[in-house]
Amino acid sequence: TDCILFGGWADAERQIACFGPVWEEPEWPLRWLECRWNAKFASPGHRDFLGALMGLGIKREAVGDILAEEGKAYLALHASVADYVASGLTSAGKAALSCSWADGETMRERRAALKEDEITVTSMRLDAVVAAGTGLSRAASERLIEQGGVKVDHVPELRPDKKISEKCLLSITGSGRLYILENCGTTRRGRLRLRIGRPY
Numbered sequence: 001t002d003c004i005l006f007g008g009w010a011d012a013e014r015q016i017a018c019f020g021p022v023w024e025e026p027e028w029p030l031r032w033l034e035c036r037w038n039a040k041f042a043s044p045g046h047r048d049f050l051g052a053l054m055g056l057g058i059k060r061e062a063v064g065d066i067l068a069e070e071g072k073a074y075l076a077l078h079a080s081v082a083d084y085v086a087s088g089l090t091s092a093g094k095a096a097l098s099c100s101w102a103d104g105e106t107m108r109e110r111r112a113a114l115k116e117d118e119i120t121v122t123s124m125r126l127d128a129v130v131a132a133g134t135g136l137s138r139a140a141s142e143r144l145i146e147q148g149g150v151k152v153d154h155v156p157e158l159r160p161d162k163k164i165s166e167k168c169l170l171s172i173t174g175s176g177r178l179y180i181l182e183n184c185g186t187t188r189r190g191r192l193r194l195r196i197g198r199p200y
């Protein structure tokens with residue numbers, strides 16, 4: 001039996017599964033909502049949008065990834081709730097929203113917009129990178145990993161000493177996503193310099 005996964009855009013973590021045999025790409029029951037606001041007065045984040053959606057009575061299973069950028073965000077919605085969300089979602093956090101439908105073909109190639117930063121770590125161990133990327137202590141990062149709170153490229157990883165590489169994605173409970181973009185070499189003290197990205 002074939003299985004195809006699709007979440008609305010590239011690198012989506014929350015996806016719909018279609019089981020086959022699959023002879024051609026199915027018509028996915030997804031619609032894409034673009035939400036805009038005045039960035040001078042508010043900056044709603046992922047949690048603000050989730051809270052607004054839950055306030056409308058929408059179950060989490062009906063909402064895919066949320067891509068937030070400066071002044072706008074894109075929501076992948078199951079078709080069964082899409083029209084209801086489009087008419088009822090008027091605010092997120094302190095931001096008043098203006099919503100419209102986005103073109104599905106364009107959205108398929110979209111990736112999360114990232115705010116880039118640089119961190120230094122003693123090694124490429126998962127617990128070291130999580131600690132540096134979140135501000136948690138090394139011990140707290142280790143506990144979080146062992147409790148299943150960290151995914152590497154969408155797969156749960158329970159080993160704090162797991163060696164990670166460039167171009168991977170960490171999904172960290174309580175801190176969101178952390179993209180490891182590039183190993184930029186070492187500092188004078190021998191620490192590794194990593195260029196990272198966080199979604200808006």
